[in-house]
Amino acid sequence: MAVDYTTQAAGGIGDAVLRKEDRKFVTGEGRYVDDLKLPGMLHAAFVRSPFGHARITSIDAAAALALPGVHAVLTHESLPVETGVLSASNPGGDVRHPEQAILVKEIARYVGEPVAMVIADDRYLARDGADLVHVEYDPLPVVVDAEKALEAGAPLVHAEYDSNLVKTLEHHTDGFDDAMAKASKVIKLRVDNQRLTPSAMETRGCIGDWQDATGEVTLYTSTQVAHFVRTFVSIVCGTSEAKVRVVTPDVGGGFGAKLNTYREEFAVCAASHAVGRPVKWIEDRTEAGVATIHGRAQVQYYEVGVTDEGKIVALKFDAIQNNGAYNMLLTPSISHLTLFMVPGLYDIQDISIRIRQAFTNTTPTDAYRGAGRPEATHGIERLMDAIADELGIDAAEIRRRNFIKPEQFPYSSATGLIYDSGSYDENLDAALELSDYAGFEARRAESEAKGKYRGIGLSTYVEVCGLAPSAVTAALGIGAPGWEHSTVRLHPTGKATVITGTSPHGQGHATSWSQITQTELGIPFEDVEVIHGDTAFQPYGLGTYGSRSLAVGGIALYRSLGKVREKARELAAHLLECSVDDMEWTGTAWQVKGSPDRSKTIQELAYAGWTSASLPEGIEPVLEATTFHDPPNFTFPSGTHVCEVEIDPDTGRIEILKYTAVDDCGNVINPLIVDGQVHGGIIQGLGQALFEETVYAEDGQMLTPTFVEYLVPSAADVPEMTLSRTTTPSPSNPLGVKGIGEAGTIGASAAIVNAAVDALSGLGVRHIEMPMQPARIWNVIQEAKS
Amino acid sequence: MIPSTLEYTKASSIDEAVAAVAAGAVPLSGGQSLMPMMRLRLAAPHAIVDLSGIPELVGICEDEDEIAVGAMTIHREIAASELIRAHAGLVADAAGGIGSPQVRNRGTIGGSLGHADPHSDMPATLIAAGASVIAKGPNGERRILAEDLITTYLTTTLEPGEIITQVRIPKSDDHSAYAKFHRRAIDWTVVGVGVCIGDNGVRAAATGVADKPVRLSAFEAVLNGGGSLDDAIAKVAEGIEPHAGLDGSVEYKKHLLGVLARKAHGEASSR
Structure with a gap:
């Protein structure tokens, strides 16, 4: 999609307007938690377990306490907060939910688990003090691999249970066995979707400020979900929710890792209570590698039954999800999202799914960009290529034969979802055209002449986002709703404040919410201020994750704008002395139908509503409206990504020569922001495909805690991307929007891996695990040749 | 990633730097290796002495049949040096490809040698080029073949109190x-x-x-x-x-x- 990034467009829906937020961020004027300094503030550092599993036999803090500038050393014994379950997720019921102490109680279960907390005058002294806390450990047996954790006799992560099984999610359709029995071929594939470290540019950080006299607690924290955090802080710290205020200043990325409630957030509040001063903690980068949740970590076993023509008749999916040592906010629900999307965008009605979740002695896993759906998409898209290969059918053709067709929408999936809309052939056709799929074999021959392997890979995806209808979250055992809040307030001068329950941390809501406001209410883009991320200003907000902000929060805003506009209409009719039915909306004013000289601009009406000199009967002063919008359904973005790679057999390096993405996210508010989301999403998918992997040694040590070992791609690793869009508006909301925050990541990894497998298919290579680092590719080539 | 408390001094002469190192300070050149190690607390020196205020440690010049490169010369300068390109192209190659532009603008040849990371680019090229380093310590100056400088991970044959002041690369026609x-x-x-x-x-x-x-x-x-x-x-x-x-x-x-x-x-x- 050709977007001119160099000129400032108008500021309504659909315009590629430059982001309001950019100036402060690119000039270094953003204000993050670490920029905040409260009077009398102290600093915290954590002593963390160096063992994957160990019993703490003693903690000696004398040397730390003797260090000048150290105020306190807190442990489980001295930290005045309750131990509890820090998860809101219980899919299917009966999920094993071990309690987490804020600081380890007796047994540490993963490297990096917080054992003690040192409070000092500054960050450096706090760290020095932490190094002086002497903890004696008695190491216990460790299990890090989820499959091994479920074997009989595996070390138990939690001794109170008889196994490491957290929960088994199952879903079987009645006709599955018969359908599988009728398949003319059954193809099997094992896919390891490796563990990843989310790596937001801003690490986590928080400041707790407990006012003893009033019992008020203010927590400044880098989060995606301020209100969730407030609810949990009040429960864990034993104070009234009404006395807790959670403030999120600018947040430098989250990717789902900040969709959580972390022990450190409770710890700084409790510590502030204990020492009587504000306490700040800023996570350092190596801490971020072990103390913040990880993503993915799912091993999948596929078994698919097909006809000779390549039509899928039955699909069996058996997976093991590594939950880590505890369940965090949504851990047990992440693989439930995988379950939903197992069939992908294919018309598969006979299905058998089992996902076993396991405790291991590793950092807990939870939502990471895509959260469960990239796992499903990567697996099924690898499987489609395996089917194509087995049957000798082209990779695009095999997908086409199995696509859900446009006339089947709304489509009831075998996993219980209702796909809203989509045109998968259209995505595929556009992507094949843009990538010159038809001309590929000639390019392959060119590479072969140079001694290189060239391959092309497809990934066609659908995802479920716009989380979520509250009745559905309740049915899924998530102890929280899925609606969103908005308030639109017009000031006497005709400017607008928009208060949103969404919590942007890079998504540009200040810009796109202003665009919606301009189009729907006629207030110019630059006259709109968007407020978010402060529980003092919002009745409640569910936050930003799961590509929900626009499809849920944007609609909450749309509805509030409509309410204000309708109220303005009544006021205008009253002031112009005519009937409401005689008014027409011009886009910026209400006028008497056909009489432009008899009109009131929205600004004039804002003033009139404030002065309240003359209001119609039954109308309250001030143009302001609030909405709590609960979506009727999820939304279902889709797309086709095509990747072309060249592999150097000497080194195993994969070079991406060409990357094409055609995405359908429904209607677009700001094409510039959508393109940015697609670019960033693809790069994260590329990171998983080529570079990133969080590695544990058998003994529980984490081998990739810094960016020396954990390879995040840089700009120099990113190929040029050709983006395009198709549009099937979502029928589930009045703006017809779907969501684009995670789509790039969901689509990308399989396209890249499929391209690499295709490149090496001539050697007999049928599958490659991620990350496809050069050494792995070189090994794959050697094994194929030998 | 918070360094421990330490004493910082900035030397204005080689002698001053040598005295500080002899007293136990760790020399800080471009900081591209030492600083990350300190932040990770893999290194926790009680004192560091900053060498960036010593003019004679910077620069590239011909000295009879050798090229003398000051230990504090940054990689970018070495990559851009026509003299080095003409007589030791592999050293210029290595300097131009180290890390990122940011690293090449801060990192120094002396720092890279002294740090002795087994994955560094610079030491291998200097060994192949037959270069030597000049080390100065409390007992004066001595010349060490680059090949004899590094013994194992992060370890050199520098004596306590010695710092690298210069790298000498033969003006070869290789x-x-x-x-x-x-x-x-x-x-x-x-x-x-x-x-x-x-x-x-x-x-x-x-x-x-x-x-x-x-x-x-x-x-x-x-x-x-x-x-x-x-x-x-x-x-x-x-x-x-x-x-x-x-x-x-x-x-x-x-x-x-x-x-x-x-x-x-x-x-x-x-x-």
Whole structure:
């Protein structure tokens, strides 16, 4: 999609307007938690377990306490907060939910688990003090691999249970066995979707400020979900929710890792209570590698039954999800999202799914960009290529034969979802055209002449986002709703404040919410201020994750704008002395139908509503409206990504020569922001495909805690991307929007891996695990040749 | 990633720096290795002495049959030096490819040698080029062959109190080149090979395949004995046992050694 990034467009829906937020961020004027300094503030550092599993036999803090500038050393014994379950997720019921102490109680279960907390005058002294806390450990047996954790006799992560099984999610359709029995071929594939470290540019950080006299607690924290955090802080710290205020200043990325409630957030509040001063903690980068949740970590076993023509008749999916040592906010629900999307965008009605979740002695896993759906998409898209290969059918053709067709929408999936809309052939056709799929074999021959392997890979995806209808979250055992809040307030001068329950941390809501406001209410883009991320200003907000902000929060805003506009209409009719039915909306004013000289601009009406000199009967002063919008359904973005790679057999390096993405996210508010989301999403998918992997040694040590070992791609690793869009508006909301925050990541990894497998298919290579680092590719080539 | 408390001084002369180091301070040059190690608390010096205020440690000049490079000269300057390009192309190659532009604008040749990371680019090329370093300590100045400087991981033959003041590279007419492999566009080197081809034969050294940079003796011996490049490549890993890591297996690194030796040899020959 050709977007001119160099000129400032108008500021309504659909315009590629430059982001309001950019100036402060690119000039270094953003204000993050670490920029905040409260009077009398102290600093915290954590002593963390160096063992994957160990019993703490003693903690000696004398040397730390003797260090000048150290105020306190807190442990489980001295930290005045309750131990509890820090998860809101219980899919299917009966999920094993071990309690987490804020600081380890007796047994540490993963490297990096917080054992003690040192409070000092500054960050450096706090760290020095932490190094002086002497903890004696008695190491216990460790299990890090989820499959091994479920074997009989595996070390138990939690001794109170008889196994490491957290929960088994199952879903079987009645006709599955018969359908599988009728398949003319059954193809099997094992896919390891490796563990990843989310790596937001801003690490986590928080400041707790407990006012003893009033019992008020203010927590400044880098989060995606301020209100969730407030609810949990009040429960864990034993104070009234009404006395807790959670403030999120600018947040430098989250990717789902900040969709959580972390022990450190409770710890700084409790510590502030204990020492009587504000306490700040800023996570350092190596801490971020072990103390913040990880993503993915799912091993999948596929078994698919097909006809000779390549039509899928039955699909069996058996997976093991590594939950880590505890369940965090949504851990047990992440693989439930995988379950939903197992069939992908294919018309598969006979299905058998089992996902076993396991405790291991590793950092807990939870939502990471895509959260469960990239796992499903990567697996099924690898499987489609395996089917194509087995049957000798082209990779695009095999997908086409199995696509859900446009006339089947709304489509009831075998996993219980209702796909809203989509045109998968259209995505595929556009992507094949843009990538010159038809001309590929000639390019392959060119590479072969140079001694290189060239391959092309497809990934066609659908995802479920716009989380979520509250009745559905309740049915899924998530102890929280899925609606969103908005308030639109017009000031006497005709400017607008928009208060949103969404919590942007890079998504540009200040810009796109202003665009919606301009189009729907006629207030110019630059006259709109968007407020978010402060529980003092919002009745409640569910936050930003799961590509929900626009499809849920944007609609909450749309509805509030409509309410204000309708109220303005009544006021205008009253002031112009005519009937409401005689008014027409011009886009910026209400006028008497056909009489432009008899009109009131929205600004004039804002003033009139404030002065309240003359209001119609039954109308309250001030143009302001609030909405709590609960979506009727999820939304279902889709797309086709095509990747072309060249592999150097000497080194195993994969070079991406060409990357094409055609995405359908429904209607677009700001094409510039959508393109940015697609670019960033693809790069994260590329990171998983080529570079990133969080590695544990058998003994529980984490081998990739810094960016020396954990390879995040840089700009120099990113190929040029050709983006395009198709549009099937979502029928589930009045703006017809779907969501684009995670789509790039969901689509990308399989396209890249499929391209690499295709490149090496001539050697007999049928599958490659991620990350496809050069050494792995070189090994794959050697094994194929030998 | 918070360094421990330490004492910081900035020296304005070599003697002042030597005195500080002799008293136990760790010398800080460009900070591209020491600072991350301090932040990780893998290094926790009680004192550091900053060498960035000593003018005579910076610069590149001819000195009879050698090029004298001040220890605090940054990689970017070395990569851009026509003098070094003309007489030791492989050193310029290496300097131009270290880390990222930011690293090349801060990191120094002396710092890279003194740090002795077994994946550094610079030491291997200086060994292949037959360079020496000048070290100054409380007992005066001495010359150490680059090849004799690094003994194992992060360890050198510098005596307590000594700092590297200069690197001396022979003004040779050798044709030379450095070839390396790394995983991401900006990343640590997995394996790198420097090759010099001249009237006195071939010299080659590699990084990333041992606990220190190593001469590729078997490779040199084949070529200097009149053998073919293919034969030399076949023996390039003789006597070398790389460590397996997240960046590759032993076999992979040995294989890369051959690929990169061939590439460096080819580029050197074509210069």
